[in-house]
Amino acid sequence: MLLVPMVVLFLPWLQSALGGRNMWLIKQQVLQSQEQRILKHLLKNSNGMTEPKEGLFPQPLDHFNRRNNGTFKQRYWVNANLWEPRLGPVFLFIGGEQVLLSSSVLAGEHVDLAQKYRALLVSLEHRYYGKSINPDGLTNQNIQFLSSQQALADLATFHEFIGQQYNLTRNNRWVCFGGSYPGSLSAWFRLKFPHLAFAAVASSAPVRAQLDFTGFNKVVSHSLSNPVVGGSMKCRSAVASAFSQLDRIMAGSNTSQLEVDFKSCQKLNGSDDRAEFACNLASIVMGTVQYNKVVLSRNIANLCQIMTNQSLGSVYQRLMVLNKDYMDSIELQCVDNSHQNILANLRSTEVKPYAMADRQWYYQMCTEFGYYQTCEDKGCPLSHWLTLRFELDICAEVFGIDPGSVQDAVDFTNSYYGADHPASSRIIFVNGDIDPWHVLSVLKNQSCSEVALVINGTAHCANMNPVEQDDPPSLRQARQKIDYQIGAWLAEEHLSSW
Structure with a gap:
């Protein structure tokens, strides 16, 4: 059967920000934009390929306790259209904190490379995300089997399974x-x-776990002032001044005008609601920087045009315009700033394969990574209500995890994997300098075969997208370097095998 392009998604790279609901809505908008790009790409480049194979196979629930006989069905995809079986490599696309669909083996940088190197394309959905989860998996008792260590063991089992299936x-x-x-x-x-x-x-791999990820908003600050992407010092100053005014109002007893001006769905009852309000507004700025140009109508240049436009009024009023522009773009009538609503959503154990998997990712933040994007230092241009304590309290309120234990979990993760000095070989670390996550990755060559590429002017995972005509030269050059390095490694290995 010929491949019929459909609206599909393959974005397992949407890292969470703070607890505000706006970031989850921004992520959904990013997904929709990416779906449209992939659909356009598939309509243009299907070239008679047949549908990829979707499958499920039984995966051990706990790889590290053989007395636990529990299993779950893990989903995978295979595209063998480009493969040369005798010497063709296998390109494994690894799923993450989202549902993984057929586009994971149909479009993207890895698929372009697979066409050149005649690779078998396979992808594996991450345990506890998408359809790869048992109906009772999200309970506090069973979510304990969600971890990066278990996920790596899943990949090892999958390696053996695919090896047998395709000889x-x-x-x-x-x-x-x-x-x-x-x-x-x-x-x-x-x-x-x-x-x-x-x-x-x-x-865009944040291999160094960090409890208090203050570096995220330092990059946001730098990106807002970077003329390469349409920023300026004037823009950064306007954003900082607007949030400073918000903080002063929230420090008082009356927030009724804020609720009206920024279209809150409910009154801000107490400090937790105010923190959610601050997170939601900050998420508009943070999400715009992280996903710069992924949604074409939302980018740093447009944000700065609003925040530096004096004809719109004070910086406070400009922030109101920015918020309204965001709400209009996703047809949102009001913003849910209720902390209790957020907690209720995170406590829900209902399995929804195609919904945003915020409960699962929060659990991994509490038990492995931290990654809390706070704004408590003086140089942060956003709201200082974005605090570490507010985020850590969620671990206790939702999962019963002692907030004091999260730092120990982060320390273990870094010890187990080596943080940003993993001491491995044949790895290419690719980052964009606009992306706030790049500061937790490997940014300098660790050895002759641990290569770091930093792409000027690009955001989160920009190199992974299908090639487009308006890709900047820095991105095109980075893709060429990735291509060359993979080709060189494969060629060296094939020569040595002879």
């Missing part, structure tokens, strides 16, 4: 691809299973 040999070298958290998994799979993963591309 693979040692000549079919596996190269891993992933972006954001799956980018870290890509690097870690090569690090922990070097006999299985021949090489890895880790895009």
Whole structure:
């Protein structure tokens, strides 16, 4: 059957920000924009390919306790249209904190490379996301089996399964691809299973876990003032001044005007609601920087045009315009700033394969990574209500996790994987300098075969998207370097095998 392009998504790289609902809505908008890009790409480039194969296979629930006989069905995709079986490599696209669909083996940088190197394309959905989860998996008792260590063991089992299904040999070298958290998994799979993963591309991979991720908003501050992407010092100053005014109002007893001006769905009852309000407004700025130009109508240049336009009134009024522009773009009538509503959503154990998996990702933040994007230092241009304590309290209120234990979990993660000095080989770390997550990745070559690429003027996982005509030269050059490095490694290995 010929491939019929459909609206599909493959964004396992949407890292969460703070607890505000706006960030989740921004993520959904990013997903929709990316779906449209991929649909356009598939309509233009399907070239008679047949539908990729979707499958489910039984995966152990707990790889580290063989007395636990529990399993779950894990979803995968295979595209063999481009593959040359004798020497063609296997390109593994690693899923993350989202549902994973057929586009994971149909479009993107890894698919373009697969066409050149005649690779078998496979992808694996992350446990506890999408359809790869048991009906009772999200309960506090069973969510304990969600971890990066279990996910890497899943990849090892999947490696064996695909090897048997397609009669693979040692000549079919596996190269891993992933972006954001799956980018870290890509690097870690090569690090922990070097006999299985021949090489890895880790895009926008925050391999260094950090409890208090103050660096996120430092990059936001820098990006708002960067003329390369339409920022300016005037823009950064206007944003900082607007949030400073908000903070002064929220420090008082009456927030009724804020509720009207920024279209809150309810009154701000207490400090937790005010913190959610601050998170929601900050998320508009943070999300715009992180996903700069992913949604074409939302980028740093447009944000700065609003925030520096004096004809719109004071900086406070300009922030109102920015908020209204965001709300109009997703047809939102009001903003839910209720902290209790957020907690209720995170406590829900209902499995929704196609919904945003915020409960699962928050659990991993509490038990492995931290990544809390706070704004308590003086240089942060956003609201100082974005505090570490507010985020850590969610771990206790939702999962019963002692907030004091999260730092220990972060320390273990860094010790286990090596943080931003993983001491591995044949890994390419790719980052954009506009992306706030790049500061937790590997930014300098660690050795001759641990290569770091930093792309000027690009945001989160920009290199992973299908090629477009308006891609900047820096992005085109980075893709050429990735192509060259993978080709060189594969060629060296094939020569040595002879």
